[in-house]
Amino acid sequence: MKRVVNLIWAALLISMASAHAAATPPRIVTLTPGIAEWTAEILGKDQALKELVGVSQYSNYPPELKKIATVAAFPQLDVERIASFKPTLVIASEDANRPEQIEKLRRLKLHVEVMPPQSFGGMAAWIQKLARVLNAPVGGKAAAKKWSDGVAALKRPSGHSPEQIFVQVQGSPIVTIGGTSFLSEALQAVGDHNLFSDLKEPYPKVSREAVLKRNPDRIWIVDESGSAARIRDGWKKFSSLKAVAQGRIEILSADDFARCSLRLLNALKRLH
Amino acid sequence: MALLSLRKWSVKTHPEKTLVSETSFDLPTGAVLGVYGPNGSGKTSLLKSISGIRIEGRETSGECWIENATAIAEMTPLERVKLVLYLASDFATPFDLTVRELLEMGARVGVVSPDRDRVRQVIEALHLGDFLPRVISTLSDGEKQLVMFARGVIQRPKVLVLDESFSKLDLDHLLWIAKQTRRFAKEGMTFLIASHDLNFLSEVADELLFMRKSVVIAKGLVNDLFTPTTLAELYPNLALQVVRSPESGKLKILY
Amino acid sequence: MKKKYWLAGLALLASVAISLFLRLDFSNAALILRELRLPRALIAIGAGSALAVSGAVMQTVLSNPLAEPYTLGIASGAAFGAAIATTFGWKISFFGLNAGAVLGALAVLVLLLKLVVRGQGRQSDSMILLGIMLSLTCASGLAIWMALADPLGVQSINFWLLGDLSRVGLATALALLGLSLVVSGYFWFFSRKLDAFLFGDDWVEGFGVSYRQTQRIAILLVSILVGFCVSAVGMIGFVGLIIPHLVRRHLRTSLHFHLIPLCFLWGAVALTLGDALAHSIGEPRELPVGAITSLVGAPVFIALFIRRRRGEV
Numbered sequence: 090m091k092r093v094v095n096l097i098w099a100a101l102l103i104s105m106a107s108a109h110a111a112a113t114p115p116r117i118v119t120l121t122p123g124i125a126e127w128t129a130e131i132l133g134k135d136q137a138l139k140e141l142v143g144v145s146q147y148s149n150y151p152p153e154l155k156k157i158a159t160v161a162a163f164p165q166l167d168v169e170r171i172a173s174f175k176p177t178l179v180i181a182s183e184d185a186n187r188p189e190q191i192e193k194l195r196r197l198k199l200h201v202e203v204m205p206p207q208s209f210g211g212m213a214a215w216i217q218k219l220a221r222v223l224n225a226p227v228g229g230k231a232a233a234k235k236w237s238d239g240v241a242a243l244k245r246p247s248g249h250s251p252e253q254i255f256v257q258v259q260g261s262p263i264v265t266i267g268g269t270s271f272l273s274e275a276l277q278a279v280g281d282h283n284l285f286s287d288l289k290e291p292y293p294k295v296s297r298e299a300v301l302k303r304n305p306d307r308i309w310i311v312d313e314s315g316s317a318a319r320i321r322d323g324w325k326k327f328s329s330l331k332a333v334a335q336g337r338i339e340i341l342s343a344d345d346f347a348r349c350s351l352r353l354l355n356a357l358k359r360l361h
Numbered sequence: 362m363a364l365l366s367l368r369k370w371s372v373k374t375h376p377e378k379t380l381v382s383e384t385s386f387d388l389p390t391g392a393v394l395g396v397y398g399p400n401g402s403g404k405t406s407l408l409k410s411i412s413g414i415r416i417e418g419r420e421t422s423g424e425c426w427i428e429n430a431t432a433i434a435e436m437t438p439l440e441r442v443k444l445v446l447y448l449a450s451d452f453a454t455p456f457d458l459t460v461r462e463l464l465e466m467g468a469r470v471g472v473v474s475p476d477r478d479r480v481r482q483v484i485e486a487l488h489l490g491d492f493l494p495r496v497i498s499t500l501s502d503g504e505k506q507l508v509m510f511a512r513g514v515i516q517r518p519k520v521l522v523l524d525e526s527f528s529k530l531d532l533d534h535l536l537w538i539a540k541q542t543r544r545f546a547k548e549g550m551t552f553l554i555a556s557h558d559l560n561f562l563s564e565v566a567d568e569l570l571f572m573r574k575s576v577v578i579a580k581g582l583v584n585d586l587f588t589p590t591t592l593a594e595l596y597p598n599l600a601l602q603v604v605r606s607p608e609s610g611k612l613k614i615l616y
Numbered sequence: 617m618k619k620k621y622w623l624a625g626l627a628l629l630a631s632v633a634i635s636l637f638l639r640l641d642f643s644n645a646a647l648i649l650r651e652l653r654l655p656r657a658l659i660a661i662g663a664g665s666a667l668a669v670s671g672a673v674m675q676t677v678l679s680n681p682l683a684e685p686y687t688l689g690i691a692s693g694a695a696f697g698a699a700i701a702t703t704f705g706w707k708i709s710f711f712g713l714n715a716g717a718v719l720g721a722l723a724v725l726v727l728l729l730k731l732v733v734r735g736q737g738r739q740s741d742s743m744i745l746l747g748i749m750l751s752l753t754c755a756s757g758l759a760i761w762m763a764l765a766d767p768l769g770v771q772s773i774n775f776w777l778l779g780d781l782s783r784v785g786l787a788t789a790l791a792l793l794g795l796s797l798v799v800s801g802y803f804w805f806f807s808r809k810l811d812a813f814l815f816g817d818d819w820v821e822g823f824g825v826s827y828r829q830t831q832r833i834a835i836l837l838v839s840i841l842v843g844f845c846v847s848a849v850g851m852i853g854f855v856g857l858i859i860p861h862l863v864r865r866h867l868r869t870s871l872h873f874h875l876i877p878l879c880f881l882w883g884a885v886a887l888t889l890g891d892a893l894a895h896s897i898g899e900p901r902e903l904p905v906g907a908i909t910s911l912v913g914a915p916v917f918i919a920l921f922i923r924r925r926r927g928e929v
Contacts, residue, residue: 261783262775262902285900296782297652299900302641326651329644414821439824446822454815455681455924456870466811470824 117223118143118176120161121185123348124204124219126150128180130235130351131220131228143174150344150352166190172197180204180222207349209274212236239354243279245361255284255305255332260312260320262294271349279357301327308332309339311346363387364551365411365520369423372403372410380406383423384577386570388520388553393546395566395583396555402572404555405524410434411553412447412522428519439471446518448509450525454497460508461493467512483515486541502529510538514545522553527561536608539565563587563611571595587612617874620867624881631888632657639896655786659848660891661884662793663781664855666845668883669800670838671856672863672875676813677834682744682921684856685721685842689750691853693724694846695776696754696761703765709847711791718843724750725835741921779852779906781891792848799841800880803834807872810834814870852887852906854913859883861920 117140119125125148129137138153143160160171166186171179171194179199181191184206194201202222207215213233220229254276256266266272266283270291273283284305285295308324310317317340324333332338345356365388372381381403388394396404410421413433424431427444436444464484468475484490489511492504500508506529513521527538535558542565546552556562562569563583571579571586579591592601592614602615635657641648671684678688685691697720701708708715728750732743755777762773775783784792803810809830812823820827863878864870887905890912894903 262780288901294902295900296895296898296902298641298648298895301644301648301652302900327647329647438821438826442822442824448822449818452815452819455679456676456814457864457868458814458870462869462871466808466823469808 113177115140115178116142116174116176118160118171118174118179119148120145120166120180121182122146122148122150123207123350124180124182125154126348126350126352127216127219127232128223129154130232131216131223131225133228142176143171150350166194168193168197172199176200178202178222180219182206207271209271209278209349212240212349235351236354239351239358240278243354243357243361245280249280252281252306253284253303254281254307254309255300255303256309256311257320258292258311260316260323263297263300264292264294267291267293272346272353275349275353275357279361297327301330304329304331306331306335307337307339309341309346311341311343363426364390364392364428365553366426367411367423368425370410370421370425371423372406372419372421375418375420379575380419381410382576385423386577386580388551390519390551391546391549392568393542393552393554393566395562395569396553396572397557397559397562397569398572401574403575404572406575407572408522408524408553408555409447411520412445413441414447442516442518443471444518445520445522446513446516447522448513448524448526450506450528451502452505452509458497459493460489460495460497460500463497463508463512464489464493464515467516470516479517480515483511486544487511487514487538503531503534506530507534507538514550517550520551520553524555525557526554528557535561536564560606560613563606563613564609583612587614620874620878621881624878624885627885628661628881628888631885631892632661635660635888635892635895638892639899652782655784655789656781656891656895657888658786658789658793659781659784660888662789662796663845663849663852664883664885664887664890665800665880666792666796666841666883667852667856668859668863668879668886669796669803669876670842670845672860672872672879673803673810673834673838674856675860676810676870676872677831678743679813679816680743681861681924682741682857682917683747684854684860685838685846686751686851686853687744687857687917688724688728688747689752689754690721690724690747690839690842691846691851692751692754692758694718694721694843695851696720696758697723697843698847699758699761699765699776703761711787713788713791713795713844714847715843717847718840720754721843721846722836722839724754725839729835741925744921774904775850776846777851777906778904779850779909780902781849781887781905782902784848788848792844795841795844796880799837800876802837803872804876806830807876810872810876850904850906853910854917855883855886855890855909857920858913858916859886 117128119128119141122145125141125144128141129151132140134151134153138157141154141157144154144157145161146159148154158174160174161167168190176199179194179201181201181203183203191201191203204219204222205215213236216233216236217229220226220232256272258264258266265285267288267290268283268286269289273286276283277286284300284303285293310320312320321338321340324330324338327333339360341356345352368385369383370381370385371379371383373379396407398404409416411425413436415434421434425433427433430436430444433441433444464480465475468480484493487507489508492508497505497508506526510523510526513523527535530538539561542552554562554565566583568580568582569586570577571591573595578594579586587603589603592603599616604613604615605611606613636649636653640653667685674683674685674688675681694717698714698717701714701716706716728743728746731746758776759773809825812820812825817827820830859882860875860879863875863882867874867878869875890908891905894905894908897903
């Protein structure tokens with residue numbers, strides 16, 4: 090008799106526990122703005138706003154994300170603060186977060202998933218992986234499709250001749266994008282050419298003379314500090330540049346171009 | 362009229378420690394006054410204060426006149442150095458300078474164009490011809506002192522103050538430098554020489570000043586001071602004898 | 617002696633020619649020369665001469681052959697001062713030369729002098745140690761300041777720490793060159809007063825030179841020169857140390873009458889060539905010229921340091 094009673098108790102407890110587990114809503118912390126943005130895309134805005142309890146600094150798209158608490162300012166991670174939010178899932182990035190930081194999070198018994206770096210060409214696979222981590226295969230498929238469709242829409246008609254584009258991300262010293270940055274790959278994908286794609290590092294510092302020598306067709310200035318106009322004026326006196334002569338210097342929003350997201354695709358489309 | 366006159370001249374540090382007790386004396390032009398005393402007797406303080414060198418925490422009182430000028434410490438360096446030049450016993454320079462350059466630096470002080478004849482004269486008198494191209498840091502201590510002395514003479518202040526400036530010279534140089542100094546004195550330069558070496562002072566000086574524990578305990582001609590009584594006052598615990606030098610005829614102390 | 621000036625003059629001309637024409641894209645020559653290379657060559661001459669003369673004067677007045685704006689932390693102080701002034705937007709610049717840098721340089725020099733005991737301390741390596749510590753302190757201060765006040769522009773700390781001649785325009789370049797000429801001219805005019813410092817503090821007044829006044833003026837002028845220089849091109853090290861040493865050996869003297877003008881010329885040569893090198897080696901990248909001067913200068917500094925120690929022993 091006693092054994093039967095114990096068994097019933099055990100069964101009751103187990104079923105209560107698993108019911109509880111099933112009912113615990115996920116609490117997600119994302120450690121890069123790009124991850125936050127795609128999480129919102131995959132889960133849908135409403136669900137994301139419910140499940141995201143912490144995002145990193147500058148996670149500002151969709152705009153509602155700004156209401157969520159900031160847990161990390163790049164490149165520092167306040168591990169204890171993250172833990173205090175009691176997340177069920179922490180999504181980190183292999184290239185933005187250092188291994189020691191991720192290790193620290195794991196030691197605090199947090200469930201950390203590390204996403205590989207974003208690359209323009211591998212974005213669809215990356216989105217699918219994120220969807221698996223978020224346990225949202227349907228949302229993932231839809232987001233990946235949106236991406237592929239967006240990329241396809243960027244393909245230029247066959248008559249288009251590739252343009253040389255100089256992308257400047259900082260005024261002084263002059264910093265551009267190298268061949269390994271996703272923006273460089275993006276330009277390749279849309280049929281244009283990053284002026285300094287031959288340089289391997291992601292953000293090389295180059296000389297003005299080098300730009301003059303290579304004479305790009307367009308100049309894109311992506312500058313967050315608000316001095317973009319001054320940078321543009323700095324180029325205006327070099328009349329030998331094609332981009333200057335034809336008035337093709339454009340100032341672009343850093344938000345659109347700093348992350349490998351759908352906004353990037355839209356922005357690229359607009360620039361055609 | 363004396364060239365250098367002290368009236369009740371004393372040097373004290375702030376918490377009432379006396380470095381040089383009130384002293385007065387006159388020095389005519391062309392005199393060589395030797396200042397002798399054990400370590401800590403106040404020789405350097407006396408010499409520096411006469412030279413107008415201000416030291417923090419030290420105050421002088423009384424009067425010190427050099428050729429009608431008083432308040433020497435308040436003069437500009439250029440004015441002061443024309444009256445009195447103080448040379449310490451050693452120096453060093455981390456830079457490469459030749460002897461010739463040092464002597465020319467001395468020759469150019471306060472004048473538009475250096476007196477080349479004077480420079481040549483002194484170089485000859487002190488046999489420094491061979492030393493001219495040598496770099497100072499390669500000289501021995503004694504050679505350095507010789508060179509610095511030459512610079513002082515070339516610079517031609519009214520009073521040249523030498524604080525143990527011959528301490529590193531060896532014996533034959535000592536006797537010879539004493540002779541040269543007396544020559545320069547005869548030409549009109551006045552010397553104040555502090556030394557540890559009584560016998561050297563007897564060669565070079567006309568008059569001597571004995572100092573002990575900040576007090577001038579005796580002043581007078583060499584012959585008058587090299588007596589058993591005065592010496593006993595200076596060194597009560599030593600048995601000293603006075604003899605006449607076979608080389609120069611001057612009085613010497615034997616111990 | 618005349619030959620030495622001819623040599624220096626020719627070297628300068630050659631360096632300027634190299635700087636202007638090395639790897640020049642001749643299809644676009646006029647534009648590049650006028651807008652890019654000419655200001656750069658001018659600023660190299662201005663900064664190089666300023667640093668070399670400042671180094672020479674500091675070595676004398678502080679009786680320390682290892683003294684120079686970089687090793688004594690004055691350049692770092694200038695950078696720190698400039699950064700603070702820029703952040704607060706204090707309008708104390710003339711032609712792009714920031715006066716906050718001058719205050720920073722002056723502050724470090726005064727502090728250094730207060731901390732070093734007169735006489736003994738001057739000639740010793742403790743002054744260099746102190747200077748290096750002050751340098752590190754200011755550099756750290758600068759890093760923290762930039763992180764707090766300018767987090768997105770953290771890149772520009774490299775400008776301060778490694779130097780960069782490509783940021784200034786023609787007006788600033790001419791201003792710095794003019795300043796360097798004026799201050800160097802002043803020091804040259806009073807070269808005898810500087811000579812009096814060659815034997816150390818205690819011997820200065822014996823040569824009829826006012827110790828305090830001359831030292832104060834020298835410090836003030838060096839602070840102004842170094843301050844403005846750093847505010848325009850960042851910290852460029854070892855030019856102020858090595859050029860005076862080499863010129864002294866070349867001249868076989870430490871007297872300032874020829875030392876100052878030749879340091880002016882050779883300092884200009886050194887930086888002009890160094891920059892031409894930095895520019896062409898890294899093509900298309902922009903290498904910081906301060907990194908190159910440090911790379912060449914640091915081993916020479918160490919060698920000099922060791923030789924001095926052996927000499928003293």
